Amino acid sequence: MKKFENKWVRAVLPALLIHCSIGTVYCWSLFKNDIANYIEKPVGQVEWAFSLAIFVLGMSAAFGGKLVERDIHKSSLLSALFFVAGMAGTGFFIYQKSLIGIYISYGIVMGIGLGIGYLTPVKTLMLWFEKQKGLATGLAVAGFGLAKVIASPLMEKLLGERNSEGILVHASNIYTMFYILAGIYLVMMVIGHLLLKKPADYEGESVQARSFSYRKVLTNKTFIGIWLMFYINITCGLALISQEKGILAFIGFGAIGLVSSLTAIFNAGGRIVFSSWGDRLKDRNSIYKIIFISSITIILLTILLDGMTKSMAILIIALLCIVNAGYGGGFSSLPPLLSDRFSLDTISTVHGLALSAWALAGLSGNQLSAFILEKTQTYDAVLYVIMGLFTVATLISILVVKPDKVSLESEDPNWKKKFVAN
Incomplete structure (x- = not known):
């Protein structure tokens, strides 16, 4: 056997x-x-x-x-x-x-x-x-x-x-x-x-896992930064993904089903590509910087060149694919990043706490784009807001979620034991 x-x-x-x-x-x-x-x-x-x-x-x-x-x-x-x-x-x-x-x-x-x-x-x-x-x-x-x-x-x-x-x-x-x-x-x-x-x-189960402290995780600056990055990535992804059919219909693109299948493939592919790419990097947090910056770049190109118009159909499809890939990659890259920062011993518990961001983003993502469209009647406004949120997430990734070399565990060899102590 x-x-x-x-x-x-x-x-x-x-x-x-x-x-x-x-x-x-x-x-x-x-x-x-x-x-x-x-x-x-x-x-x-x-x-x-x-x-x-x-x-x-x-x-x-x-x-x-x-x-x-x-x-x-x-x-x-x-x-x-x-x-x-x-x-x-x-x-x-x-x-x-x-x-x-x-x-x-x-x-x-x-x-x-x-x-x-x-x-x-x-x-x-x-x-x-x-x-x-x-x-x-x-x-x-x-x-x-x-x-x-x-x-x-x-x-x-x-x-x-x-x-x-x-x-x-x-x-x-x-x-x-x-x-x-x-x-x-x-x-x-x-x-x-x-x-x-x-x-x-x-x-x-280790002694550390049995004595896990929710309070210390929830008040930890690194965890809060990761939670916010994850929340923003899901919110932005859902805000755009939920309007996918509407955007394609607005620009007069007929093959909506084909694009829907294509973006689903990018969503799934991003989950494998981004997280496995992180295995090769010194700091997995860099993956989130790549996700956010690539999303900002494609949104900015779309806005600067012509916005949501039929002549930009290829660029808009590229925008949907890239955001879908980053949306999926954000999910798969989360557990390894949390494992690097908070150890594998308690990853199920810490990962579970981080997924509360998904709970809230699931309520806010779709509603965000619907609210913007109701007030402005334009998809370009949705892009501006999403780009702004991705910019905030990038700053959090750079300034709050520090690299491994300055993580809590590496600053203090006994951190893991202290961290989980009640």
Whole structure:
């Protein structure tokens, strides 16, 4: 059985099975209108189920890090149960035409499964890939990004034909789809749960991890800086990504589906490229500088050359691709950066706390661009605001998140022990 005791079977494969399942939360846009039509509620009200799911994802990760740190098998099983129950429950409450039930099942129950499942494979991957932590987390988080590309055709098939107005011919397919998906993801996540295993020489939870201090992390300047960078990157990414179809329609570009697939590939590719690139750098924080500066550059070029016009279609598509790549890369580069700054011993807990930024950005990102458009009626204004936020993030990366050579751990050899002491 030794041939099955390797990093690909015990870390990468289960991580992909788990993340490719929970990542389908980003397929929401494919069926939100169908849900609204079936339960006879405004799309705006139904939309809150997705926002709630992302919020609960971040908060359950923030509070579930200690559980993941102690027992990955318990956490991976809980993730599967909550996620699948939430998926099946969503189908049931759609059938019942209960909006509150959808909020609870898709938003809260499934959200808990999302948060715990997102965290669970990360530390195990970094333990197996000790010298290539960025590559390891990039592979897993890429699964989360690719889930939409993989699941979208299946969902479209399950939803079936639509009439000339885009309404499902067989309305019952909307809740039936959730039942079928729940069964598929149950199998995938349980297999991932059974395969996931830390290296044989792993010593288990350290004394430092058991005496972890939330207060000291949350008040630490480096952690606050990383949290703010991560929050801004997600907010800017969502602000632009949420308007992707609208921007392309505004400039009169017809192949929206093709561009959507292209940006999804860049999103997933950025998760692998940026985080694995960080393995080669002296300081992983440099990756965030690259992400922010490249985003600022392409936005500035778009504004200076001609703004949001049809003649700039290629540049605008490049803008969407680069921001998507940086958005994905920000997620995959986070765990290795936190590991470098706060040690691998407590990475699940610290990573979970940092993901609370995702919870808040999930509420603010889409709303930011919608608010700007409502007030200005122009996409150029959205670009100006996003560019300004990326500039702030760059300054935080330079001035607050210091390089390894001046990190807390290197300043004081006993820092790790002092840091986690209550």
